[in-house]
Amino acid sequence: MASQASRKHAYQPPAIPDRLYFKIGDVARLCGVETYVLRFWESQFPQLRPNKSGTGQRLYRRRDVEMALEVKRLVHAEGYTIAGARTVLEHGVRKHGSKLNPQAALPLAADQSKRMDKVAAVIGHARAELREIAGILGSTAPQPARRRSRLAPIRAASGSLFPS
Numbered sequence: 051m052a053s054q055a056s057r058k059h060a061y062q063p064p065a066i067p068d069r070l071y072f073k074i075g076d077v078a079r080l081c082g083v084e085t086y087v088l089r090f091w092e093s094q095f096p097q098l099r100p101n102k103s104g105t106g107q108r109l110y111r112r113r114d115v116e117m118a119l120e121v122k123r124l125v126h127a128e129g130y131t132i133a134g135a136r137t138v139l140e141h142g143v144r145k146h147g148s149k150l151n152p153q154a155a156l157p158l159a160a161d162q163s164k165r166m167d168k169v170a171a172v173i174g175h176a177r178a179e180l181r182e183i184a185g186i187l188g189s190t191a192p193q194p195a196r197r198r199s200r201l202a203p204i205r206a207a208s209g210s211l212f213p214s
Contacts, residue, residue: 063119063123064080064082064119066080066112066115066116066119069112070111070112070170070174071101071109071110071111071174072109072110072111072112072114072115073107073108073109073110074088074089074100074107074108074110076110077110077114077115077118080115080118080119081115081118081119081122082122083122088118091118091121094132094136095117095121095135095136095139097117097139097140098114098117098118098121099114100114101170101171101174101175103174103175103178104175104178104179104182105178109174111167111170113163113167117139120139121135121139124138124139
């Protein structure tokens with residue numbers, strides 16, 4: 051029991067690289083779990099909602115990575131069930147009664163965070179579309195042949211339209 055208590059306090063989250071977006075494999079490596087676990091957590095925790103690119107690939111922001119690490123800490127290090135961890139994250143209170151995020155109570159910080167998330171989502175969507183356009187323009191595939199007209203011009207042997 052003493053080793054379990056010391057393990058709870060010894061949890062050190064990994065350093066998150068300074069990037070705008072992370073793919074699901076990168077987040078899985080950072081959290082030390084499989085990708086299917088992250089997809090399951092997305093279905094169980096409404097706070098964990100990564101953006102999806104135009105091709106359907108999950109793009110996690112830093113906030114999403116931090117949330118995944120927090121879920122892992124609650125479930126693996128502190129021993130919460132999925133339902134218990136969901137309750138803790140919804141109410142923002144730990145067992146000891148301290149707040150998880152003291153700035154979450156400030157309405158200005160929450161509004162600014164939502165606005166920044168929307169801006170990041172729009173930028174990410176625009177970047178994905180621009181990459182798709184660049185791929186189309188950069189392709190060396192030949193253009194499809196134009197279809198011929200169905201009507202053929204009438205060519206008279208005598209040079210007039212009406213045969214004599």
